[in-house]
Amino acid sequence: MPRPLESEKATLADMPPLTKSPSQAVDNNYENDPGDRLQKDLQKGRQRDELHPLVHTLNPSYIDSCDRLEQAAFPPAERASRDKFAYRLTVCGELSLGLFTTAQIPSAATADAAHLVDSAAPDRKELLLAHVSATKTRNTTVRDPDMDFPPDWRERGTSASVAHDNQLGHHEDGRTVAIHSLAVDPEHQRRGLGRTLLKAYIHRIQMSGVADRIALISHGPLVPFYESLGFEQKGPSSAQIGGGGWIDMVLEFPEQPTMQQRFQQS
Numbered sequence: 001m002p003r004p005l006e007s008e009k010a011t012l013a014d015m016p017p018l019t020k021s022p023s024q025a026v027d028n029n030y031e032n033d034p035g036d037r038l039q040k041d042l043q044k045g046r047q048r049d050e051l052h053p054l055v056h057t058l059n060p061s062y063i064d065s066c067d068r069l070e071q072a073a074f075p076p077a078e079r080a081s082r083d084k085f086a087y088r089l090t091v092c093g094e095l096s097l098g099l100f101t102t103a104q105i106p107s108a109a110t111a112d113a114a115h116l117v118d119s120a121a122p123d124r125k126e127l128l129l130a131h132v133s134a135t136k137t138r139n140t141t142v143r144d145p146d147m148d149f150p151p152d153w154r155e156r157g158t159s160a161s162v163a164h165d166n167q168l169g170h171h172e173d174g175r176t177v178a179i180h181s182l183a184v185d186p187e188h189q190r191r192g193l194g195r196t197l198l199k200a201y202i203h204r205i206q207m208s209g210v211a212d213r214i215a216l217i218s219h220g221p222l223v224p225f226y227e228s229l230g231f232e233q234k235g236p237s238s239a240q241i242g243g244g245g246w247i248d249m250v251l252e253f254p255e256q257p258t259m260q261q262r263f264q265q266s
Contacts, residue, residue, distance in 0.1 A: 055200050058096040060089045065110045065128040072109035073183035078242040080181050087149040092135055092170045095177060099130040099197040109185050129188050130197045133181040135170035141248040142178045142215050144239050177205055179216040198229055206253050213253060217246035
């Protein structure tokens with residue numbers, strides 16, 4: 001039986017060191033010079049540690065932050081709308097994850113939407129620097145209907161048992177987690193935050209048992225980045241968002257033994 005996704009906050013101090021961010025995925029000089037690579041890794045690690053990043057799941061109170069981050073990170077044709085964030089964070093917020101810092105960064109895209117952490121310390125706020133936004137689908141790859149949402153979802157109800165009957169959007173009985181957005185604040189890109197967040201996300205989904213795989217669509221230059229995290233190319237995607245031209249990427253989880261199989265092995 002799948003275990004529920006937990007929403008507790010988790011620091012990233014014990015995360016393994018990073019190697020490269022999406023923006024560096026096709027930097028051949030970086031790949032071919034081990035000394036340069038080590039220097040850049042150490043620099044990114046220091047930059048990341050200075051932020052004291054923490055990760056936790058998202059809920060509707062983060063709609064403003066997600067919307068602002070999405071607008072800053074993507075061109076208009078590829079952005080998820082505010083309405084999509086309202087839908088996803090309400091119906092299946094446990095599938096979306098944010099990376100935060102309490103450092104004061106007035107220039108960050110989400111600064112105006114930062115959350116107060118302690119009422120006794122009004123200057124200490126939780127600032128969203130990166131997010132993963134997702135739903136579940138019955139498909140094995142991400143398709144256009146998966147990225148949409150039922151227009152009457154508020155009237156129909158927000159529970160998964162109601163929402164999953166529609167062709168569009170989240171399907172609670174699906175066994176594929178469809179990632180629709182991996183966004184990093186432009187000011188903090190090239191620091192490994194996207195890799196850190198996605199590694200934490202993959203681990204959380206796998207350990208929860210809520211899905212058999214994670215799927216996403218990628219532009220060609222970012223394929224090596226996703227492959228470095230375990231995703232495999234599945235060919236051209238049927239998705240036409242942003243004009244199409246995407247590649248399907250899928251990370252399959254190893255099959256877990258059933259309770260009966262575990263009992264027999266013990």
